């Protein structure tokens with residue numbers, strides 16, 4: 010264990026948790042979930058690998074929700090890690106050491122700690138380019154930029170795009186056990202998909218009336234699931250064969266969201282089971 014700045018072994022190390030996470034000012038209100046435990050692990054390593062090594066941990070809360078996590082945290086405290094509840098307000102150099110100014114909210118007084126190295130537990134954020142990846146595959150991201158699951162409780166590995174599943178930190182901050190569990194679930198979902206000779210699709214999908222479609226392509230970028238493409242169609246007009254482009258729905262990809270229907274100015278798109286005539290008939294029936 011060495012300092013990146015000069016390669017010296019640090020005798021004392023301060024860890025600062027929740028750096029960027031749980032901070033609305035930084036735009037990240039979420040908890041990064043893994044840092045409480047890996048900080049406890051790193052503090053333990055300072056004390057075990059460096060003779061007389063001392064670890065200080067500045068924290069807001071200690072979150073140990075996981076099997077044997079609380080016991081591990083308690084072991085790091087028993088081994089000598091000094092947990093200080095308080096936000097560090099300033100870090101400045103003194104010689105080749107660093108001074109941390111903070112408050113100890115449990116003691117209710119300001120404190121100053123001098124160490125050889127400071128380690129920040131920074132917020133887990135989506136990988137660069139993940140928004141482009143989501144756009145390319147055709148699924149959405151949540152307010153923090155992580156890939157959006159279809160339902161947080163009932164469909165945690167599915168996306169709104171059929172056949173696309175999520176596993177790991179791309180869906181949200183998580184540690185290795187949760188990643189492995191989610192990845193195993195996603196793998197089983199894929200096996201389930203491939204175990205059938207036929208695929209069941211949504212019955213409520215959009216359909217195009219090619220005779221009404223003007224080929225304006227307005228609907229193509231509107232579909233969030235990339236289910237609409239343009240295809241060539243041959244027609245007879247006044248005894249002449251003409252070829253023109255019309256929209257086509259991929260029923261395997263369409264999720265029946267209906268976004269395209271409202272966008273089609275030619276009235277060429279309809280959602281099966283929710284055609285204009287059916288909706289008007291429903292309204293009529295309600296009003297009678």
Ligand SMILES: Cc1cc2nc3c(=O)[nH]c(=O)nc-3n(C[C@H](O)[C@H](O)[C@H](O)COP(=O)(O)OP(=O)(O)OC[C@H]3O[C@@H](n4cnc5c(N)ncnc54)[C@H](O)[C@@H]3O)c2cc1C
Pocket residue numbers: 043046047050133136138142176177178179183184185186188
């Ligand atoms: C500092 C730190 C310490 C941690 N310590 C622990 C710990 O002690 N215990 C624990 O349980 N968890 C720990 N975690 C959490 C753990 O790292 C994650 O839970 C785990 O890595 C998530 O696995 P993953 O496969 O989802 O993502 P990753 O491990 O991040 O793997 C994603 C992979 O996808 C690649 N990739 C990204 N974009 C693309 C692309 N467009 N095309 C191709 N490849 C791409 C990346 O290069 C990467 O290899 C720690 C996290 C951090 C940040």
Ligand code: SF4
Pocket residue numbers: 026027028030031039040041042043044045046070071072130
């Ligand atoms: S896991 Fe712990 S250190 Fe990380 S953001 Fe949540 S509370 Fe803060």
Ligand code: SF4
Pocket residue numbers: 217221222223224225226227228229255256272273274275276277278
């Ligand atoms: S279905 Fe409607 S919006 Fe789409 S290309 Fe045809 S006319 Fe344009």
Ligand code: SF4
Pocket residue numbers: 214215231232233234235236237258262263264265266267268269270280
């Ligand atoms: S209803 Fe239209 S916009 Fe929605 S998924 Fe189907 S084709 Fe795409």
